[in-house]
Ligand code: NAD
Ligand code: IPM
């Protein structure tokens with residue numbers, strides 16, 4: 001089969017990690033008789049430098065036309081990069097938000113899995129890790145604080161800024177359905193995370209999620225306040241199966257979830273909507289502090305490519321082959337700097353990619 005993939009290398013470590021993911025996809029293609037055609041698309045700082053905007057109409061159209069999108073990361077150092085002198089709508093992240101919104105990718109799946117081989121890189125104690133854990137953060141991606149009205153103005157001579165957190169019941173329903181559907185294929189437990197003791201949007205969230213749960217009698221639904229959830233993720237991550245939450249909470253909790261899997265460099269993500277066209281990207285950013293040094297861990301991006309094969313192309317066997325390849329490389333003791341621990345062999349971005357390909 002032929003597949004058309006829009007590839008957005010982006011900024012910082014983006015081009016380095018995407019390069020490795022493409023090589024892995026090509027190796028899978030050779031083994032299983034698929035051809036992946038790549039169309040490079042500009043977004044983020046790279047697009048600002050060439051076109052003045054973080055995502056052009058043409059770039060969005062090219063992404064829409066593809067079968068699926070593979071993204072590295074966008075953005076620079078927010079304190080020092082000249083991109084952050086621009087008005088907010090012209091900064092790198094605005095391109096990513098426009099892409100997510102433009103394609104209606106409201107369901108962001110971030111699987112947090114502690115591979116057995118990486119227990120040494122997990123900062124938690126052995127008795128907390130136990131037999132390891134495997135949960136999913138299901139993050140709403142096109143609503144909430146990210147897309148509510150915002151403004152900055154002077155009120156009686158005092159600089160004042162507003163960001164609004166808005167959800168309607170339909171937005172909550174559709175993401176809740178995703179969470180319950182995914183839970184049905186896993187351990188049938190959904191923990192909905194909110195701040196219903198303070199926020200109206202969370203009170204509506206909790207109510208609507210309970211209504212949706214009625215269609216899934218086999219799934220156990222619990223609610224948890226987000227501050228408690230942040231604590232529970234390090235106290236006992238094994239308790240979770242599917243964490244369902246809104247955009248901003250999901251952003252923060254998924255970075256926390258990544259660290260208990262050993263590193264942010266391990267956390268993949270898939271963003272989907274009502275069609276098979278998805279956006280696949282690591283959960284981490286452009287890591288400007290290590291860009292261009294062959295140090296970045298490409299595994300989160302490669303795992304995201306595996307998610308693309310599974311969710312957009314329904315190539316389950318091929319996705320499994322990538323995931324097993326990664327496990328084997330970790331078993332052999334190869335580690336990038338972020339997951340390095342005693343007695344292991346440190347390798348760079350390119351070498352990690354090469355070792356994974358060898359396992360296919
Ligand atoms: P970051 O995730 O880029 O980096 C945080 C820390 O984790 C850094 O020390 C970095 O070196 C390390 N790290 C991240 N990915 C790694 C990897 N694959 N291997 C090894 N180490 C890794 O977050 P930040 O520093 O807060 O943000 C930097 C820029 O990235 C900002 O401009 C931000 O807006 C952007 N960002 C983009 C995305 C995206 O494109 N999806 C996501 C998050 C942040
Ligand atoms: C992520 C990132 C983005 C987000 C930024 C870059 C807009 O942190 O994908 O987690 O907050 O969604």
Ligand code: MN
Nearest residue numbers: 251252255283
């Ligand atoms: Mn984030």
